[in-house]
Amino acid sequence: MLITLCIVLFLDGLDVSMIGVALPSIGEELDLSTSSLQWLVSGYILGYGGLLLLGGRTADLLGRRKVFLVALAVFALASLAGGLVSTGPLLILTRFVKGLAAAFTAPTGLSIITTNFAEGPARNKALSIYTVFGAGGYSSGLLFGGLMAGVGWRWTFLLPVPIALAALAAAFLLLPKDEPVEGGGHDLLGAALSTGAMLLLVYTVVTAPEVGWASARTVVSFVLVAILMALFVLAESRVRHPLVRLGILRKASLVRASLAIIAVAGSYFSWQFIVTLYLQDTLGWSPLKLALALLPVGVMVAASAVFSDKLVNRFGTARIIAVTMAVMAVGYLLFLRLDTTPSYLTMILPAVLLIGVGWIGFPAINIQATSGVDDDEQGLAAGVLQTSMQVGAAIVLAVTTALIASSADGSASQESVLDAFHPGLVFAAAVSIAGAAVAALALLPRRRAASPVEPELPQPVLAATGD
Numbered sequence: 001m002l003i004t005l006c007i008v009l010f011l012d013g014l015d016v017s018m019i020g021v022a023l024p025s026i027g028e029e030l031d032l033s034t035s036s037l038q039w040l041v042s043g044y045i046l047g048y049g050g051l052l053l054l055g056g057r058t059a060d061l062l063g064r065r066k067v068f069l070v071a072l073a074v075f076a077l078a079s080l081a082g083g084l085v086s087t088g089p090l091l092i093l094t095r096f097v098k099g100l101a102a103a104f105t106a107p108t109g110l111s112i113i114t115t116n117f118a119e120g121p122a123r124n125k126a127l128s129i130y131t132v133f134g135a136g137g138y139s140s141g142l143l144f145g146g147l148m149a150g151v152g153w154r155w156t157f158l159l160p161v162p163i164a165l166a167a168l169a170a171a172f173l174l175l176p177k178d179e180p181v182e183g184g185g186h187d188l189l190g191a192a193l194s195t196g197a198m199l200l201l202v203y204t205v206v207t208a209p210e211v212g213w214a215s216a217r218t219v220v221s222f223v224l225v226a227i228l229m230a231l232f233v234l235a236e237s238r239v240r241h242p243l244v245r246l247g248i249l250r251k252a253s254l255v256r257a258s259l260a261i262i263a264v265a266g267s268y269f270s271w272q273f274i275v276t277l278y279l280q281d282t283l284g285w286s287p288l289k290l291a292l293a294l295l296p297v298g299v300m301v302a303a304s305a306v307f308s309d310k311l312v313n314r315f316g317t318a319r320i321i322a323v324t325m326a327v328m329a330v331g332y333l334l335f336l337r338l339d340t341t342p343s344y345l346t347m348i349l350p351a352v353l354l355i356g357v358g359w360i361g362f363p364a365i366n367i368q369a370t371s372g373v374d375d376d377e378q379g380l381a382a383g384v385l386q387t388s389m390q391v392g393a394a395i396v397l398a399v400t401t402a403l404i405a406s407s408a409d410g411s412a413s414q415e416s417v418l419d420a421f422h423p424g425l426v427f428a429a430a431v432s433i434a435g436a437a438v439a440a441l442a443l444l445p446r447r448r449a450a451s452p453v454e455p456e457l458p459q460p461v462l463a464a465t466g467d
Contacts, residue, residue, distance in 0.1 A: 001112075002129065002130070005112060006129060006130055007163065007166075008072060008109055009105075009106065009130060010133045010136060010137035011075070011164060012134065013136070013137025013138035014141040015044075015079075015141065015160055016044065017137075017139070017141030017145060018144055018148065019095070020041065020145065021142065021148075021287045022148065022153040026040065026091070026153045030086070030087065032088045036088050040095050042207075043092045043093075043099065044096065045099065045202060045206060045390065046096060046199065046203055047098070047099025047100035047101075047102075048099035048103045048106075048390055049099075049198065049394065050195065052386045052387040053194055053198060054103070054191055054194060054195050055071070055106070055107050055108065055379075056107030056382045056383020056384070057243050059107065059111055060376055060380055061243075064108050064111055064112050064115070064178055065176065067108050068104070068108045068112065069168065069171055071101045071108065072105055072171060074100070075102060076160075076161055078095075078098040078101060079094075079161045079164060080157075082095065082098070082157035083154045083155070083161070106382075108379060108382075110370070110378075110385075110386075111379035111381075111382050113126050114127070114375075114378045114382075115378050116176065119372075124309040124312050127309075127363050128363040128367075131366050132301055132302055132308070136298050136302045139294065139301065140298060142291035143288070143295060145287065146286070146288035146290075150288075187235075187239050187241060187243040189235050189239070190242055191243050193229075193232035193235060194232050196228050200221060200228065201225045201391060202390070202391060202394060203221070204222060205394045213402065245380070248373070248381065251372070251373070251381075252442075253317075253371055254385070256318075256368065256441070256442060257317075257365045257368040258369065258384060258385055258389075258392075259388075260361075260438060261369075261386075261389045261392070262393065262396065263432055263436075264325065264328070264358055264435060265389045265396075266396025266428075267328065267329075267358075267429070267431040267432040268359075270424060270427065271335070271425065273401070274404070275290075275294070275335070276290060277421075283340070283342075293344060293348060294352060296352050296353055296356055297352060298356075300353065300360065301356065304359075304360040304363075308320075309363065312367055317365070318368070318440070320360075320361045321364050321439035322436045322437075322439040323436075324357050324359075325436035325439065326432075326433065327354050328359075328432045329430075329432035329433045330354050330429075331350075331351045331353070331354030331355035332355065332425055333429045335351050336425055338418060340418065365385075366385070369384075370382065370385075396428075399427065400427055403423040403424050403427055407420040407422070
């Protein structure tokens with residue numbers, strides 16, 4: 001069962017990163033503009049980030065096995081369609097549908113693990129393996145994307161199809177049957193408001209760099225998001241069986257984990273965005289060369305499956321998250337040494353290895369988020385965590401691109417481009433440091449309320465008890 005869930009998460013990560021390498025080939029064959037190509041990435045993010053919260057809670061209420069099987073089947077069909085269509089709009093639609101399907105499989109898979117492995121060492125081991133497959137899929141997608149793009153961009157869509165179908169057959173046989181929660185699942189208003197708010201939020205963040213953060217469209221969109229979220233909170237506080245129990249958002253460990261995952265993913269995606277643009281577009285590196293340069297991150301994450309759970313069992317989640325994110329920040333700062341003729345062994349590799357350390361703490365974040373959560377809300381907790389990752393990372397990346405744009409002087413020289421990227425690297429490091437600081441807050445000694453002094457027992461009672 002665990003292997004099956006890991007394969008599906010691996011496919012999610014693989015799909016996200018493979019498409020980036022294939023974009024130039026897709027644009028050339030289908031005659032798509034740069035803005036249209038962007039939506040091949042943004043469409044997936046829109047479906048994924050916009051429906052994660054709903055996906056996690058739906059699994060809790062309607063049955064995890066049923067939701068997982070249906071979503072995985074949709075993912076396989078959308079992958080097949082993506083490899084066969086011949087127009088840009090249809091291709092973008094398949095990407096949105098794949099993101100939608102992943103929004104249900106990702107939190108559902110996580111909640112299946114947390115409800116079938118007892119909290120403690122067994123669950124920590126399972127979650128370590130599971131999250132390693134997700135990160136490994138993302139890093140492997142860069143390599144596979146480079147290889148598939150050489151054969152033909154359609155293979156980046158078709159490659160996941162047989163794997164998804166095999167995983168679907170295995171999931172049908174291996175996933176345990178469960179019963180939906182009684183008395184829930186009928187909060188249609190909450191579902192509509194939450195989905196609308198998250199879709200609009202992701203859409204606004206994704207399009208803001210293009211239309212302008214201060215544009216009327218962006219401002220109005222953010223206002224509408226705030227209104228929808230306010231209405232959602234009002235609806236959930238009054239309905240008998242809410243889609244989202246708002247009290248779960250007061251759970252400190254879930255909040256800290258959500259902030260940590262924003263910092264890890266947001267800083268890493270921003271750094272990778274900068275490195276890809278500079279090494280591939282400015283210095284002329286091939287997609288495959290770039291993928292091989294960043295491969296040590298994936299190798300380190302895969303190797304960490306052997307010991308990451310043991311680290312958590314010994315040191316706790318907060319220490320692991322704080323230390324790994326601090327090391328990650330050092331890696332980003334080392335990239336400030338980058339020049340127009342970088343040496344891989346002395347300049348790039350040391351920073352890549354330090355950044356890879358940051359992902360070793362990723363399983364600890366998942367463990368922290370789901371610890372102490374009731375079984376009937378594990379999907380909800382997973383949805384909150386992964387929604388934080390997608391939406392938060394999109395916001396951090398949007399701020400990074402804004403910093404780069406404001407620092408650019410219009411020159412296309414390698415030195416000028418590199419200077420424009422420096423503020424983005426500093427911001428990525430700052431985000432990682434902030435995440436480490438939040439994690440470290442849990443390590444501070446807590447003030448305990450003074451307990452009342454127990455009255456002294458009468459002497460006869462003491463004598464009677466043998467004291």
